[in-house]
Amino acid sequence: MTSSTTTTDATVDFFAQRQLECLETLNETTVESSPRSGLFCRGTWDGWLCWPDTAAGTSAYALCPEFISGFDPKRFAHKVCDENGDWFRHPLTNKTWSNYTTCINFDDFEWRQQVRTIYETGYSVSLIALILSLALLSYFRSLKCARITLHMNLFASFAVNNTLWLLWYRMVLADPEVLRNNGAPCIGLHLVLHYFLLTNYAWMLCEGFYLHTVLVSAFVSEKKLVKWLVVLGWTAPGIVIIVYGFLRAYVSRAEDTIECWMNESVYVNILVAPVCISMLLNLLFMCNIIRVVLLKLKAPAGPQGTGPSRTILQAFRATLLLVPLLGLQYMLTPFRPDPGHPYERTYETLSAFTASFQGLFVAVLFCFFNGEVIAQVKRKWRTVFLRTRANSYTATQVSSLRLQFVRCGPPVPGEEKV
Structure with a gap:
């Protein structure tokens, strides 16, 4: 069965x-x-x-x-x-x-519709930003390296997750009959959606672990490291989802398996725990990275330089800004106000913003504000722009020669001979 x-x-x-x-x-x-x-x-x-x-x-x-x-x-x-x-x-x-x-409390209903609008808007904007980021990183082959590979996997995870959330809001929450029937498709969507939600934080952990390993370990094979991180980033969330799905389907109460599993259940902690662990590990990595970076910056540079590279420092700054932001709503889950509490709406609104715009923050910090990506875009823009001007100049010269050739021909009747 x-x-x-x-x-x-x-x-x-x-x-x-x-x-x-x-x-x-x-x-x-x-x-x-x-x-x-x-x-x-x-x-x-x-x-x-x-x-x-x-x-x-x-x-x-x-x-x-x-x-x-x-x-x-x-x-x-x-x-x-x-x-x-x-x-x-x-x-x-x-x-x-x-x-x-x-x-139905229509005042509460209207407020929840506004929160839902925030979610849908945030996921849509984030999805567009993530697709643009993947397109940029895929287009410039000179950007291919271990760190960019991790970025692209992170972007892909967020993009799929945002798409699935939009499908959930449009196809499940918008149709009460789907919730009431509680069929296999909507339950499957619930599981796949939460799998990719976990991969978001798994890949953030991979980003933090990669930076930590590169800065702390002097001798490390980045190719092997990336291969192991790819396995970790995509398979570890799958194990968690299998456990979650099994327990909720076979062990939980009947009340926990209705309405496409959207109701709160104690088994949600199975999903919250890995996210919080990922966030805490990343914070530990960040603290140790800060210590190592400060030591290397204070150390006198040798003939070949002992400080961290500029690109590593840029990636470190982006990750340092991003880690406290991502998963904020999960870190604050124990402090979630009870229904009807004066701060409930504030909490839910902040959660909607932080959750739905995560993909945009990732794209901005790791791609649009990435110095290497900006340099490649500028170089490509200058190449296209200068080539256009050069082609325009060449076309003007050719047109001028053609004009001279025509004017050197037999005089047209009525035209004065120069």
Whole structure:
């Protein structure tokens, strides 16, 4: 049995159990209560909530389901029983209908839509910047080296992750039916998305480890180092995701396997822990790199120079700026305000900015502000510009010669002979 099949079965079991409890409650109520007089709507299960027997011309009320994203469990949904003793039918579908619109806090809903807009905007801008960065680094072959290879893997990881987040917002969160069906495609998207989310931080760790190794170890084969880092950057997150998927599909409660796994679960810590470990390791690397760089800068330069190279210092500065920024929302997870807290909106807004614009920060610091990349772009621009001017000058000379050749021919009637 596959994980997706098990998850779907768990979701079915969750709602089947609630339906069974509802029917048992309705049967007990029917047996214990005296025979009803007059018209009434019989108790029913609508797929989300259990509605008791309700007198005609009245409405039944129930607390909104807490397992539906966007619903406020402190609010009440209601179901109308018509005068003729039938549950109200929606005019568009002609099916019995429960009113859950009152479960939505529209002020909170609008704010969450704004946060979602921040996420979508940030991921879109970051994706464009990352694609441009990959195009630049791929175009200039003179930039090919171990450090640029790591940068390109980092950019590719962020680009795929941003694309998957945009798909998640457009195809899953925007369609309540997809969440309710909880099918294998959306669960698969959840797992793949979080795999590439982990690769982002794995590759940041690879960047930090590479800088640390190059500066601290005098003799190291960069080719072998990059090969090992490529294996680490792409396979280590896969192991974490396999463990996470197995535990959440086979061990977790039924409530943790509904709505495409988007609900918070204790197993999310399996994903948060590697990110925090990666951030802490990078901070340790940065502290030791700072120590080594300061020692080398203070040391007197020998005949061939003992200080770190300019390119290494540039990469170090970029990484030093980037490491505290990336993963900030995960480092602050233990301090996340409770729902309804005055600082909840501030926290969520800052998290939206830091998470969605990470790709842009990576592209700017490692590519657009990279001195080598800027030099190559300037050199290419000057070459194209000067070549254009040279071609223009050559064309002007040719045109002048042609004009002289024509004017040296037989005189045109009516034209004065010079």
